[in-house]
Amino acid sequence: MSEYIIETDGLTRRYGQHVSVDHINLRVPKGKIYGFLGANGAGKTTTIRMLLSLIRGDEGSIRIMGQSLQRDREKILRNVGSLVEGPSYYGHLSAYKNLKIICMLLDLPEKDIDEFLDIVRLSPFARQTVKGYSLGMKQRLGIAQALIRRPKLLILDEPMNGLDPAGIQEIRNLMLSLCHQQGITIFLSSHILSEIQTIADEIGIIQNGRLIFQDSIQELEKKSTTRLLVRIENQQEAFRVLSAAGADVVLQEGELLISLSDEIDQARVFNILQSFSIQHMQELTVSLEDIFLNLTGMDGSL
Amino acid sequence: MMKRLFFAEFYKTRKICYIVPSVSAVVLILFTCLEWYLYFRQGDSGIYAGLNIIYMFLSFSMLLTISLLCSMVSETEHQSQGLKFLFASPVNRMAFYFTKAVWVILLMLWYSILVLGGFCLVWSLYTNKILPFSFLVKQIFGCLAASFPVLSIQLFLSISIPNQTLPLGLGVTGAISSLFLPRITQYDVLYILPWSYPSMSSPFIGGYTTWIAIAMGSGLILFVAGAMGFCSLEIK
Numbered sequence: 001m002s003e004y005i006i007e008t009d010g011l012t013r014r015y016g017q018h019v020s021v022d023h024i025n026l027r028v029p030k031g032k033i034y035g036f037l038g039a040n041g042a043g044k045t046t047t048i049r050m051l052l053s054l055i056r057g058d059e060g061s062i063r064i065m066g067q068s069l070q071r072d073r074e075k076i077l078r079n080v081g082s083l084v085e086g087p088s089y090y091g092h093l094s095a096y097k098n099l100k101i102i103c104m105l106l107d108l109p110e111k112d113i114d115e116f117l118d119i120v121r122l123s124p125f126a127r128q129t130v131k132g133y134s135l136g137m138k139q140r141l142g143i144a145q146a147l148i149r150r151p152k153l154l155i156l157d158e159p160m161n162g163l164d165p166a167g168i169q170e171i172r173n174l175m176l177s178l179c180h181q182q183g184i185t186i187f188l189s190s191h192i193l194s195e196i197q198t199i200a201d202e203i204g205i206i207q208n209g210r211l212i213f214q215d216s217i218q219e220l221e222k223k224s225t226t227r228l229l230v231r232i233e234n235q236q237e238a239f240r241v242l243s244a245a246g247a248d249v250v251l252q253e254g255e256l257l258i259s260l261s262d263e264i265d266q267a268r269v270f271n272i273l274q275s276f277s278i279q280h281m282q283e284l285t286v287s288l289e290d291i292f293l294n295l296t297g298m299d300g301s302l
Numbered sequence: 303m304m305k306r307l308f309f310a311e312f313y314k315t316r317k318i319c320y321i322v323p324s325v326s327a328v329v330l331i332l333f334t335c336l337e338w339y340l341y342f343r344q345g346d347s348g349i350y351a352g353l354n355i356i357y358m359f360l361s362f363s364m365l366l367t368i369s370l371l372c373s374m375v376s377e378t379e380h381q382s383q384g385l386k387f388l389f390a391s392p393v394n395r396m397a398f399y400f401t402k403a404v405w406v407i408l409l410m411l412w413y414s415i416l417v418l419g420g421f422c423l424v425w426s427l428y429t430n431k432i433l434p435f436s437f438l439v440k441q442i443f444g445c446l447a448a449s450f451p452v453l454s455i456q457l458f459l460s461i462s463i464p465n466q467t468l469p470l471g472l473g474v475t476g477a478i479s480s481l482f483l484p485r486i487t488q489y490d491v492l493y494i495l496p497w498s499y500p501s502m503s504s505p506f507i508g509g510y511t512t513w514i515a516i517a518m519g520s521g522l523i524l525f526v527a528g529a530m531g532f533c534s535l536e537i538k
Contacts, residue, residue, distance in 0.1 A: 054386060054390055054536065054537040055536040055537065055538065056536065074392040077390065078392040080390075082390045084390065085386075086383070087383075088382055088387035089383075090384065092316060093314065097313060101314055104309050104313065105306055106393075107306060
């Protein structure tokens, strides 16, 4: 049995000449939160639509829970809850009736409705028609619709859209508890880095339809290089000495920016610069956003 | 699955879907009565001329109601983005499409029963002459059966295209053309168009049962083609 709940091989989708998703090989581990990160138009939603069989891929294959999506679509989707680009709801019906329709369609027990309305804090408004709901309430209804079938895999496309900070926090906590307490795998797409950083165990970064990174957040952070900002007298000479020692150093606006590595660590820099008069030294920490921008060549719109 | 889909359809159907066939039937009855009273009352056929007036307008009213119903039951899904949810759920697409068709057929049956009942009521209130009940039944339900190809076309277009302007435009044009198509004798070839079948399937026309059979056959082919097209639809 595979350790991955979602596996795609060479998944590709074209719209005319434009390649929206370009041979991506997703590996989503079971029981984890997988953050699918990418700028607007990078191909996140197209990928998700293919994972849910809303659109067909032009090339490649999708296996979910070890089964081929093409062959066992209905069997697979029975265990998949989803929210793609905003919730689907019948505006003229109440939240309760919307969930009741889902229970009817999927042969689920109606008694669960109240429990899930409670989870998403919609119980007080359960009998009101959904067309009068705020954007956040509709989004929460969408999450309840995805959860009510008690899925093994949740695929959520930008689920925080339209939520206020308290709502975001609540949904974040809900996702964490669903994953860690009930073992549900969550595939979460977003273009907001901080959203992914705080909850995801694994991360995939898509850029212009290509998966340019896929691993744990820790691995992503390792990609960063800690840098030292040094203000010093006689910068030209210090720059020459550091370069000669093999350090990756940049002289900018009278300051030296030194990238640290295993060979050139902080102690070694001190050693090299001991004959110079150091005025100021600061270690620069690199945020996930910097790493992301670095990986995507800083041309992604965030 | 079919039973669950059917009950779900019942739950989400807007009230207007029940109102439209009812209003449509009442308007047809009232219009026929008015037309008869103003222009045909003093003719040789007397009260029986009413059957001719039903023949004149039944196909138009029926096709227009079918177009409206197909658009309304589809619009419920388009507005709610329900197709996206359904297609991402373990719901059989073919069964879903079939349920929609059955739902429209049931509403049209309700319309046909109302038209039949309404005429029987008006007839019995107005005259003591023998009601040609079986003729009326053949007229109304024959027209309904012959509308099946148009229903198949309208349902497919309405559910495939989110913007209902095209399906409704075609529906209205088709309903109007049904008033004229069977009366064009110079170009018999026009009779093969599905919009001419309802008028050709009246007991007033010789061999009308053949037209009903042709309509049912072609309707079935169009319906299956539409269902297959729907199953391969992509939700963008």
